[in-house]
Amino acid sequence: xxxxxxxxxxxxxxxxxxxxxxxxxxxxxxxxxxxxxxxxxxxxxxxxxxxxxxxxxxxxxxxxxxxxxxxxxxxxxxxxxxxxxxxxxxxxxxxxxxxxxxxxxxxxxxxxxxxxxxxxxxxxxxxxxxxxxxxxxxxxxxxxxxxxxxxxxxxxxxxxxxxxxxxxxxxxxxxxxxxxxxxxxxxxxxxxxxxxxxxxxxxxxxxxxxxxxxxxxxxxxxxxxxxxxxxxxxxxxxxxxxxxxxxxxxxxxxxxxxxxxxxxxxxxxxxxxxxxxxxxxxxxxxxxxxxxxxxxxxxxxxxxxxxxxxxxxxxxxxxxxxxxxxxxxxxxxxxxxxx
Amino acid sequence: xxxxxxxxxxxxxxxxxxxxxxxxxxxxxxxxxxxxxxxxxxxxxxxxxxxxxxxxxxxxxxxxxxxxxxxxxxxxxxxxxxxxxxxxxxxxxxxxxxxxxxxxxxxxxxxxxxxxxxxxxxxxxxxxxxxxxxxxxxxxxxxxxxxxxxxxxxxxxxxxxxxxxxxxxxxxxxxxxxxxxxxxxxxxxxxxxxxxxxxxxxxxxxxxxxxxxxxxxxxxxxxxxxxxxxxxxxxxxxxxxxxxxxxxxxxxxxxxxxxxxxxxxxxxxxxxxxxxxxxxxxxxxxxxxxxxxxxxxxxxxxxxxxxxxxxxxxxxxxxxxxxxxxxxxxxxxxxx
Numbered sequence: 207x208x209x210x211x212x213x214x215x216x217x218x219x220x221x222x223x224x225x226x227x228x229x230x231x232x233x234x235x236x237x238x239x240x241x242x243x244x245x246x247x248x249x250x251x252x253x254x255x256x257x258x259x260x261x262x263x264x265x266x267x268x269x270x271x272x273x274x275x276x277x278x279x280x281x282x283x284x285x286x287x288x289x290x291x292x293x294x295x296x297x298x299x300x301x302x303x304x305x306x307x308x309x310x311x312x313x314x315x316x317x318x319x320x321x322x323x324x325x326x327x328x329x330x331x332x333x334x335x336x337x338x339x340x341x342x343x344x345x346x347x348x349x350x351x352x353x354x355x356x357x358x359x360x361x362x363x364x365x366x367x368x369x370x371x372x373x374x375x376x377x378x379x380x381x382x383x384x385x386x387x388x389x390x391x392x393x394x395x396x397x398x399x400x401x402x403x404x405x406x407x408x409x410x411x412x413x414x415x416x417x418x419x420x421x422x423x424x425x426x427x428x429x430x431x432x433x434x435x436x437x438x439x440x441x442x443x444x445x446x447x448x449x450x451x452x453x454x455x456x457x458x459x460x461x462x463x464x465x466x467x468x469x470x471x472x473x474x475x476x477x478x479x480x481x482x483x484x485x486x487x488x489x490x491x492x493x494x495x496x497x498x499x500x501x502x503x504x505x506x507x508x509x510x511x512x513x514x515x516x517x518x519x520x521x522x523x524x525x526x527x528x529x530x531x532x533x534x535x536x537x538x539x540x541x542x543x544x545x
Numbered sequence: 546x547x548x549x550x551x552x553x554x555x556x557x558x559x560x561x562x563x564x565x566x567x568x569x570x571x572x573x574x575x576x577x578x579x580x581x582x583x584x585x586x587x588x589x590x591x592x593x594x595x596x597x598x599x600x601x602x603x604x605x606x607x608x609x610x611x612x613x614x615x616x617x618x619x620x621x622x623x624x625x626x627x628x629x630x631x632x633x634x635x636x637x638x639x640x641x642x643x644x645x646x647x648x649x650x651x652x653x654x655x656x657x658x659x660x661x662x663x664x665x666x667x668x669x670x671x672x673x674x675x676x677x678x679x680x681x682x683x684x685x686x687x688x689x690x691x692x693x694x695x696x697x698x699x700x701x702x703x704x705x706x707x708x709x710x711x712x713x714x715x716x717x718x719x720x721x722x723x724x725x726x727x728x729x730x731x732x733x734x735x736x737x738x739x740x741x742x743x744x745x746x747x748x749x750x751x752x753x754x755x756x757x758x759x760x761x762x763x764x765x766x767x768x769x770x771x772x773x774x775x776x777x778x779x780x781x782x783x784x785x786x787x788x789x790x791x792x793x794x795x796x797x798x799x800x801x802x803x804x805x806x807x808x809x810x811x812x813x814x815x816x817x818x819x820x821x822x823x824x825x826x827x828x829x830x831x832x833x834x835x836x837x838x839x840x841x842x843x844x845x846x847x848x849x850x851x852x853x854x855x856x857x858x859x860x861x862x863x864x865x866x867x868x869x870x871x872x873x874x875x876x877x878x879x880x881x
Contacts, residue, residue, distance in 0.1 A: 331570045331571070332615065383854070383855055386843040387568060387852070387855050390843045391848075467702070470706075471704045474706050475828055476844045493710075503710050507710060514699070515699060
């Protein structure tokens with residue numbers, strides 16, 4: 207991979223321009239409030255028209271302009287997938303870094319706090335739905351309080367094993383099926399969809415960051431830092447993170463492609479967003495109402511493919527700037543990313 | 546070996562139980578177990594609503610306590626509870642009744658599997674059959690490999706339904722080349738696939754299988770190529786060539802057995818992935834299989850069907866892992 211010539215600047219520029227255009231489209235849709243160009247008002251004279259000078263990409267079976275619908279759909283795509291990818295990357299990076307840094311016995315926690323947390327988790331699962339938030343809140347407060355009790359006995363927290371097990375548990379069902387199940391647990395809404403996307407996408411980033419930090423931890427400068435009496439947080443934040451950053455930066459575009467793909471797939475299946483919200487996947491699902499109207503499919507597919515290609519290009523160039531070591535790992539992560 | 550296998554089997558079963566229990570308890574804890582039967586317009590008189598709701602709660606067994614006990618205040622409920630009855634039913638192979646039509650979940654899963662298994666099975670076989678020669682070819686010719694990698698990554702990052710719809714638009718729509726049928730199985734009703742007219746079935750399954758194969762080949766061919774390239778640098782390859790073995794013989798008899806564990810592990814990873822991929826493909830091509838069943842259940846928030854399907858897929862993945870580990874241990878005793 208390292209032998210490949212660096213990508214032409216033109217392609218990178220195009221990729222950035224495309225993504226910038228998407229952000230502008232989302233801002234436009236947000237400003238004009240046209241994220242829901244009412245599916246209720248049918249324009250009967252404009253149903254499923256092929257592309258023309260007036261409608262560049264034609265009209266859909268509801269008489270709406272396909273280009274306008276796609277541009278408006280960008281808003282929901284960016285409003286859900288972008289934060290979801292950011293949360294997934296941050297969550298994966300921090301969990302993986304903690305697992306790689308402290309390992310199985312590096313971190314010790316108060317026994318009292320562990321008991322309180324286990325108690326509240328069991329309580330939350332075995333009681334009815336109304337009490338769930340109360341249990342979780344009580345667990346958090348109780349664990350904080352238990353930390354200040356005079357009971358000083360501690361247990362080593364097998365952080366590494368826990369993070370790996372959580373990742374394996376999440377990965378024991380294919381990502382799309384897990385997302386289907388989680389999305390069905392709650393009424394369709396944007397925050398829940400965001401949580402579902404973030405909750406299903408974090409394990410590859412966590413594995414990557416765990417390996418990186420576990421390797422870097424054995425470097426002499428970290429030992430020197432520890433000998434100098436730096437705190438764990440300072441070592442993690444000021445010394446390990448900057449060195450792990452190049453590889454982690456490549457995982458953000460990757461998570462973004464995964465989130466985009468998952469969100470459009472879910473809304474193509476009619477799941478996730480409330481039914482009156484626009485989204486590229488939903489536009490493509492509408493195309494199935496009118497099988498002879500090829501322009502419906504082609505417009506949506508063009509937008510999706512360009513976005514994926516742009517993100518893919520940027521992630522590839524990003525990982526090439528990193529250490530040669532990281533390229534292999536992101537490549538491996540990429541191939542295992544398939545739903 | 547047998548002891549290790551038994552241990553792994555026990556671990557796999559425990560994982561499956563944990564997954565299913567978490568799904569069940571989480572669904573009930575989030576309140577998704579109680580279907581919202583009537584919306585505000587249909588409610589009408591308050592009495593009707595409560596009567597209907599009580600009736601439905603009794604039918605679904607929701608009037609029972611959720612778990613064996615309650616914390617805070619402590620109370621022991623004992624065996625007649627929702628979790629216990631669900632677990633005993635599941636152990637007997639009964640996964641409950643659908644919220645939508647009341648049909649037994651295992652019956653609808655079985656009917657759907659009769660359509661899905663030929664689709665995913667042939668896609669897996671074709672993928673394996675294509676990836677093997679492709680990887681061998683790419684290991685021998687680096688310039689092929691360099692050209693294939695970007696295409697493979699792009700195919701891998703595109704959502705599956707994009708690939709499916711692209712094939713559908715290009716090869717099945719009347720405006721381009723209407724070579725293949727756009728949807729269905731060509732048979733009356735949904736009694737599964739008739740093996741009698743397999744030619745007709747193959748004609749109808751060609752595009753869905755092609756879409757699945759197209760996105761799964763990179764995930765299988767790339768790691769295998771990497772493994773083959775790593776093996777090529779070993780000294781024993783040079784020895785074999787010096788002894789006069791042909792390039793083909795070196796590839797098939799010397800390189801492949803050493804790279805095969807990678808291939809088998811990736812193939813076992815692909816088994817549940819292909820089942821999940823069929824979710825999208827079956828919706829695009831309107832096949833009445835397991836994937837469409839799951840997608841429709843998710844859209845209608847029909848949890849018994851979803852949990853049953855997830856349990857089945859998790860079991861298939863665990864089984865695939867076990868089989869792959871056993872085969873790998875047989876091929877390469879160092880891995881046992």
